[in-house]
Amino acid sequence: MNSPLAAVRAVPRRTWLRYRFVFLVLAPVMALFFYVRILPTGQAVVMSFFKWELIKPAEQFVGLDNYANLLKDDNFRLAFFNTTIFAFFTTIISVALALLLAALLARAVGGRLGGALELLYFAPVLVSMVPVTLGWREIFNYNNGILNAGLGAIGIGKQPWLSDPTMALIAVIILSVWKQLGYNMIILIVGMRAIPRIFHEAAAVDGASAWQQFRHITMPLLAPVLLFVIVITTISSYNVFTQVYVLASDVQGAPGRLVRVIVYDIFENGFRFFNMGYAAAEAVYLFLIVIVLTIIQFRFLRGSDQ
Amino acid sequence: MTNNRLGYRIGRWIVIALLILGGVAMIFPIFWLISTSLRPAPELLLVPPKLLPIHWTFDNYAKAMASAPLLLYMWNSTQFAVVSTVFILLTSTVAGYIFAKFRFPGNNFLFILVLATAIVPFEIYMVPLFLQVNALKLVNTQIGLFLPFLVLSYGIFFMRQNTKTSVPDELLDAARIDGMSEWGIMLRLVPRLLAPAISALAILAFIQAWTAFIWPLLILNKPSLFPMELGLSQFANTRVDFGLTSAAAVIAMLPTLIAFLILRRRIVEGVTLTGLKG
Numbered sequence: 405m406n407s408p409l410a411a412v413r414a415v416p417r418r419t420w421l422r423y424r425f426v427f428l429v430l431a432p433v434m435a436l437f438f439y440v441r442i443l444p445t446g447q448a449v450v451m452s453f454f455k456w457e458l459i460k461p462a463e464q465f466v467g468l469d470n471y472a473n474l475l476k477d478d479n480f481r482l483a484f485f486n487t488t489i490f491a492f493f494t495t496i497i498s499v500a501l502a503l504l505l506a507a508l509l510a511r512a513v514g515g516r517l518g519g520a521l522e523l524l525y526f527a528p529v530l531v532s533m534v535p536v537t538l539g540w541r542e543i544f545n546y547n548n549g550i551l552n553a554g555l556g557a558i559g560i561g562k563q564p565w566l567s568d569p570t571m572a573l574i575a576v577i578i579l580s581v582w583k584q585l586g587y588n589m590i591i592l593i594v595g596m597r598a599i600p601r602i603f604h605e606a607a608a609v610d611g612a613s614a615w616q617q618f619r620h621i622t623m624p625l626l627a628p629v630l631l632f633v634i635v636i637t638t639i640s641s642y643n644v645f646t647q648v649y650v651l652a653s654d655v656q657g658a659p660g661r662l663v664r665v666i667v668y669d670i671f672e673n674g675f676r677f678f679n680m681g682y683a684a685a686e687a688v689y690l691f692l693i694v695i696v697l698t699i700i701q702f703r704f705l706r707g708s709d710q
Numbered sequence: 711m712t713n714n715r716l717g718y719r720i721g722r723w724i725v726i727a728l729l730i731l732g733g734v735a736m737i738f739p740i741f742w743l744i745s746t747s748l749r750p751a752p753e754l755l756l757v758p759p760k761l762l763p764i765h766w767t768f769d770n771y772a773k774a775m776a777s778a779p780l781l782l783y784m785w786n787s788t789q790f791a792v793v794s795t796v797f798i799l800l801t802s803t804v805a806g807y808i809f810a811k812f813r814f815p816g817n818n819f820l821f822i823l824v825l826a827t828a829i830v831p832f833e834i835y836m837v838p839l840f841l842q843v844n845a846l847k848l849v850n851t852q853i854g855l856f857l858p859f860l861v862l863s864y865g866i867f868f869m870r871q872n873t874k875t876s877v878p879d880e881l882l883d884a885a886r887i888d889g890m891s892e893w894g895i896m897l898r899l900v901p902r903l904l905a906p907a908i909s910a911l912a913i914l915a916f917i918q919a920w921t922a923f924i925w926p927l928l929i930l931n932k933p934s935l936f937p938m939e940l941g942l943s944q945f946a947n948t949r950v951d952f953g954l955t956s957a958a959a960v961i962a963m964l965p966t967l968i969a970f971l972i973l974r975r976r977i978v979e980g981v982t983l984t985g986l987k988g
């Protein structure tokens with residue numbers, strides 16, 4: 405009585421009906437999911453080991469060549485460097501500012517004014533990237549831009565925001581911090597409000613100052629939320645593309661390749677030079693970088709207890 | 711004692727003033743876009759630029775709409791966002807429900823698969839995805855555009871979490887005893903219990919599709935199919951007149967700004983719910 409058929413017959417009817425229901429519901433969803441998520445992700449890894457052009461017959465197994473060549477590729481190195489600087493500063497600045505704002509808005513400024521300010525700071529998050537990037541492009545404009553006008557008025561000269569590679573990187577960082585700040589702030593505010601007041605009140609009774617309360621009560625209890633905000637900002641910064649494409653790439657007729665970032669490099673390798681296997685290897689590198697950073701951040705921030 | 715209180719109050723007002731200043735700075739680029747769009751061409755070259763236009767004009771809007779099918783782009787974006795949201799809500803809710811409330815072989819394995827792909831950003835698999843869609847001859851089609859946006863890994867995870875916490879087993883059993891069919895339970899009873907989660911996910915999915923840029927850029931080069939983000943960037947590529955471009959940009963932002971003004975609380979709640987519950 406150990407045949408598979410006996411096993412099937414041994415399944416109670418209710419369970420069988422349940423399995424059938426699960427299958428009918430889950431199968432189409434999983435099929436779609438498999439096709440648009442699992443398959444391409446697996447393919448990205450597989451493709452990275454091939455020299456893969458758009459024309460089918462030209463596939464050719466090259467092992468780790470793509471990976472090795474990328475490490476020697478000046479474009480990739482520049483992209484990696486730019487992206488890392490971008491991610492680092494965007495994350496630190498936007499999270500620090502968000503923390504400051506959250507601390508002020510979660511408790512110190514309440515009511516309607518606080519609510520209105522929250523919305524003001526959150527507004528940039530919702531508006532889509534392309535329109536605001538165009539707006540910032542004009543603000544950064546060398547001759548007509550209001551930023552340079554302001555700088556001129558206070559004595560610092562006009563800056564070549566969009567025509568110098570370093571300044572352009574700074575410009576993209578400013579734009580991205582501006583866009584991300586409100587989101588981080590809201591998440592941190594919710595996290596702070598979740599901390600029971602009683603802790604702060606007890607500490608105040610014991611004579612702790614506001615700063616001490618912040619440092620020893622708020623911060624440790626906020627740590628998981630803070631970690632979350634840091635991780636998602638880092639990951640999304642490493643994947644930056646849209647604002648760089650619109651603000652600071654050669655598509656705009658600006659002096660070529662101003663702020664080369666990793667995703668832009670993948671895009672160029674895959675869809676301008678049709679070096680798809682190469683681009684796939686680069687994508688795998690990007691994924692590995694993001695994973696490693698996330699793990700490091702988890703270790704580093706989980707382990708630090710006040 | 712009085713000194714301290716006075717110092718505290720002055721300090722508080724300074725902080726508030728700075729916060730308001732910061733808030734104004736946050737809004738400024740949007741304000742600037744609107745202000746520029748209402749300027750006639752000669753005023754754009756004023757150095758130093760003025761905050762508000764001297765002569766207000768709607769010319770830029772008329773010219774922008776005449777020179778590119780902006781309303782068509784808007785319509786494309788709307789279709790895209792609505793279809794994507796409906797599909798994501800449907801697939802995430804039923805899959806989340808099944809994963810949360812049913813025991814069957816493969817439940818854990820499949821869910822881990824979902825989780826694993828949830829952390830892989832789109833940019834990583836966009837190249838092979840393009841090749842797949844290309845093989846189906848769906849490049850430059852609406853279906854090809856919609857395809858990757860019909861499911862959301864995080865959505866399935868989110869709905870499963872919410873189902874576990876908001877849908878009691880006892881209720882499901884009671885419904886079954888009362889004779890409700892499994893389909894009835896799944897499509898009528900469960901969503902009612904998950905209404906806040908569904909609306910939060912809907913907002914997330916809608917914003918994701920509305921602001922999508924990279925995938926439309928890869929998959930489309932027929933302007934009649936462009937969603938607004940892509941259409942606007944191509945519009946800006948070929949025009950030097952910033953009055954025109956800013957008018958187009960304001961048109962693109964308008965639905966979002968209006969929705970934000972009307973649905974403020976809902977949107978913020980939705981964002982925090984999807985951000986923190988995970």
